[in-house]
Amino acid sequence: MFESSTPSLRSHLVIRMVDAARTAAQCQAEMLVSIGELFRARLAEFGECEDYAVDTYAAVAAEVAATLRCSLAMGSSHLRYALAMQERLPQVGRVFEGGGIDYDTFKRIVFRTDLIVDDGRLASADEHLALATPRWGTLSRGKLDKAIDKAVAKADPDAVRRRAEDSGRDRYVEICETDAGVCEIRGRAFDAVGRALDKRLDELAATVCDQDPRTKDQRRTDALQPLADRADRLACRCGLDACPMAGMKPPRTGIVIHVVAEQATLEGSGDAPGYTFDADSLIPAELLRELAAVAKQVPVIPPVDAVPESSYVPSKALADFVRCRDLTCRAPGCDKPATSCELDHTVPYADGGATHASNIKCLCVTHHLLKTFCGWQDLQLPDGTIVWTLPGGQVYVTTPGSALLFPGLSAPTGVLSAAQGRGIGKPGTAAGLAERMAKMPRRSRTRRQNRDAAIAEERRLNQQSRLAAREKIRKIIGPHAGEDRADEDPPPF
Structure with a gap:
């Protein structure tokens, strides 16, 4: 049994939640302000150094990552938002500093306004979004993105981030760790590629004998290995000496996955998990022993009290x-x-x-x-x-x-x-x-040049898509219709 809380207590708890959320946003904004000030201090010390292999941006991002104990990519991300808060979206940044929006909303605004290159148009979008975003707290992510896109479209039609269905530019394959020793694979590809992959997995899954203990789904999944190895068969696991596929195992390849494990685990007298470098994940003892049966094992001996080697390159x-x-x-x-x-x-x-x-x-x-x-x-x-x-x-x-x-x-x-x-x-x-x-290796293109080129290309594709859509509408409603609106965007039919 339980007793319901009084209305005054519930109201107090809600107020606490709201205050905590606002304080969290203010603290995250203050973190970005500090990162931006650190960047300016480093610029004053060392200059822009844009053509260095590690420019001032990368050096500060690494310092941020070390301080916050996060990855280089995350440190760079924090610095990017810190600079956007100061240089591109100062009015939205002040709303963020006051706790009016959270960090996730601020990041989405930064991303979806990235393609605005004209200062006047950017200032217009910044002003509009600063006034509107505090009222968007109840919107879902999808609706929030659409609301931001409307503000961007009003300021600069070619700066709107296009949706996935508008083109195939957002194709990707992602491999994510889930349970120990298992990963999840997801992505987007052209339909023809997906169909070809689906058919190839079926073909490889069928190259084992009828006594193989795995289900079809398991064999299709395991078929990714010979697919990666450029092999033409899946190794059968029936365990029978008379297996008709015994002499047709996939060939060895040059693909190597490094795993560290205790010898006792491989011998069956221990249960310590193994570690795989590239995935930064653990492999359970049972799966480790199964993998070890077909892997090359190299002993690693700690060089305790070993004398220094004479050459620069380690053995x-x-x-x-x-x-x-x-x-x-x-x-x-x-x-x-x-x-x-x-x-x-x-x-x-x-x-x-x-x-x-x-x-x-x-x-x-x-x-x-x-x-x-x-x-x-x-x-x-x-x-x-x-x-x-x-x-x-x-x-x-x-x-x-x-x-x-x-x-x-x-x-x-x-x-x-x-x-x-x-x-x-x-x-x-x-x-x-x-x-x-000053002795740092130099890069052939600066970070700014790479960014400007990427933005210019995406804006070009956006303009191409927008003009194609306008021409399509004109063909539908007539060659002379809407000529007085030639410079406006077509309605969202």
Whole structure:
């Protein structure tokens, strides 16, 4: 049994919810304001650096990601919205700062106004949206997008984001982790492509004998493997020595998926899950043993008390160990898989740093450049722990990804002298960092040029679609009808 709350209590709880939602929006807006101010401060220190491989935008996005312990992509996203709040949509930004709209609504407005390039038209849309959006809190996402699009269309018809059904430009395939060791695949493709894929999966699913224990749906799913391997058959799982398909297994290919696992699990005496680099996910022991039966196994031996290697490039054994120990990029917040990372000497090899597990770690390309040219300093401990000091003085500590999953890989690998591998980089002055950044590799096209080109192309396609729709309507209602409205958009028939 329960007693219903009094009306006054319910009213108080509703007010608390509203206040909490407004406060949350204000805090998120304040976060973006701080990010924008950080960007301006870095611009004042180092300049625009637009043609650098890691420009000021990327450097600040990485600093944001480290501070908020999020991915580089998320850090870049926060910076993008911070700049839009200051430069493109200041009036909507003030509504956001006051808690009148939430972060999700603000992000949708930024995205759907991205194609407006004329300052006057953008200011008009900004003013309209600032007045209207606080009243749109009850709209669904779809209706909210349509309401924003109406404001954009009024300001600039060619800047409206076209819907998926308007063209095939939003084709995609997405692979998402779900349960342990299983993923979900979804996407959009042209009809002909989908039909061909459906037929090919049926064909591959039919290349096993009648005693295969899997259902048709399971075989169609498993057929994605030989499809990816460019094989012409699905391996049969009947387990019979006399299987008519036994001599017709799919050929080996050059596609490799790296998995880290305990030997005890593979032998059946342990139940620890395995880890797959590219998907950043765990594989249950039962599935791991099934996969191991057809996989190449390479032992990873921790190089405890091993002497430093003489060459700059680590041996395969050392490289394999470092990647299995680290699992991901070792910069704070970064989750790029170790197999996609570069191996970095914490103390540079040219400065006497050792090619040794206690002085080598995985860094993605962006964080490697930040460490080399942008004043990110790091100290590496014998167990693989990294102590980072960023240009602003913030200190972050990252531990190897294997510390929790495979603690044996995170055991200390030997103490090196400061000159060989534990000394932290020299603190950089603003002048020194600017001089170092001047040596940064250059990009062929700046971030602004790429963005302007993408916007121009989407606007061109939008205009082409709009004019085609207008011509179609003219053919329906007559060649001379509506000539006095030639510069207006057609009604939404």
